[in-house]
Amino acid sequence: MDFGPYLVLASLEGAVQASVLALTAVGLSLVFGVMRVVNVAHGEFFMLGAVLAWVVATSIGVHPALGFVLALVIAPVLVGAIAIIADVLVLKRLNYDPENTIVATIGLLYIIQQVTLMTYGPDARPVEAPFNQRLALPWPEWGEGGLTLGWPWGFGTTSYKLFVIAAAIVLLIVLWQLMSRTKLGLVMRATQLDREMALAFGIHVDRVYAFAFGIGAALAALAATLIVPIQQAHYLMGADPLLLSFIVVIIGGLGSLPGTVAAAVLIGMSDGMISMFFSPTLAKILSTLLVAFVLVFRPQGLFGTRRA
């Protein structure tokens, strides 16, 4: 294959990564924006989503496509419910103190991860994709008879990967509409802007917090359910999404949703491309160092504006 098709292929893979990453990171960003806490257990909610998707898809003995659709609904709802329980039982009692919350969510991380190990086991298991046709892609070539379309061998993608990208875009638009057009979004934005004032206006801040935490976790679970037909469900799969989401949320500016999406596309695409051409370990070293330096020298993120 020439360099051109190779690059397109790399960016297609990157786009799939970026879509899943955007959903996961927006969940983390939402939690940080509204509640001002960092949820270290976010990666485990992602993992839990994938594992529950496997459980739902395999335990319901129907057509795999129907099982997947059910998983797409049930897994995020369950994970969201677990997150809300964790919020009420633990985070609320800590009064959302930033540092204590981090320590407590580290604890949650270990609990969720190890309970999954005890019940689901150490194996990686796949979920069958509802549809997975192979799509060969054409590539324009200059030949003797002018411009022709060639079909380079191995150059193509699957319909499911395109579906993941489309689904992520639709979900992000839905979330954006939810935040900007509905009463619920208004209440969340009010709480984010000024907690005390929201309280004074009779908003149940406690409920808003629990809800934001639940939605954040559900978004991670949704992203995981989408990716699980491509990657397998495993009890340690939460580490990478957590790290990448952190990177994305920080680069995009803590708590800013459009910035988060922009950064997810940037990081997801470049991570996919760099990993294809260089060592993935080197790519990770560079991106973690980049985050550290962004936080040190530009704490508001590359896209964010400085808060008062």
Added chain:
Amino acid sequence: MTEAGKSLALNAGVIALLIVLHFVLPAYHHGNLARIMVLAIYAMGFNFAFGYGGMLSLGHALFFAAGMYGMGLTMQHLDWPAGAAIVAGLLAAFVVSTAVGFLALRTAGVQLMIVTLMFAQAGFLTVLYFGEWTRGDEGFVIQQSERVLAGVDLSNESTRYLAGLLLFGACFVFMSRLVQSSFGKVLVAIRENEERTRMLGYDVARYKLVAFIISGTVSGLAGAAYGLLFGYVGASFASVQYSILPLLWVLLGGAGTVLGPFIGTLFMFYLIDISSGFTSAYLAIAGAVLVLLTLFARQGIVGEARQRWLPWLP
């Protein structure tokens, strides 16, 4: 008895108890305690930044590993003797903690946690990236014949315990003196109210940086000693888990107390040791302890004891 006298007696008592335990403990617990003492040095180093300086770092594994690899790599590839290798480990930890402290301390609170976490992650990945020399996850063993310091064979269980005890005792006394010195007092003042301390004319940034470097270097000393005494250097010591463990030990024992790190390490070590007999998912216990501690006992064991019964505890 004055408070200073009491705390001096406590220091002497703890060390005397550990000497007595050397002669009476059965082999298994004797070996465990040797490990716990070296890990407690790490916890004390962490506690100096977190408990006294109020700087919560999630990247201390970087300094622990810097000490360990500074010691191990010079022994493995340059054939340095143990003494020089330990110094190399200390220097590596000093340099790394100075660089990280210089950069990371521009931030505070949650951002400091994330910045240190990211630096430590980059360090961990660097160890994996240079797998040719570090042998990555697999790690490498330091040969028994090389683990000799000043003619003493450190791979022998008895000398290993005593070497661990000597180092632990030295760090323990050093830390007790340090936190009672004027430097330690200013550091606590910064933890309690940074603005006010700055207004009183102290150079807050300098105090924090020096405290961070001391903390990192002591952690590196623990890493170097652990590698040398137990003969193994591996990437898992640089992983996130080894950044979280000292936090767990210090929170359990009591942040901002001299004895807390040792007590916390002791309890956690045996908690995991006992629970791993029942289940492979022993980390769930560590997680549950973390959550329960933040919910019900923020002061830890020694901290609660100090608050309720023994107000003179250092």
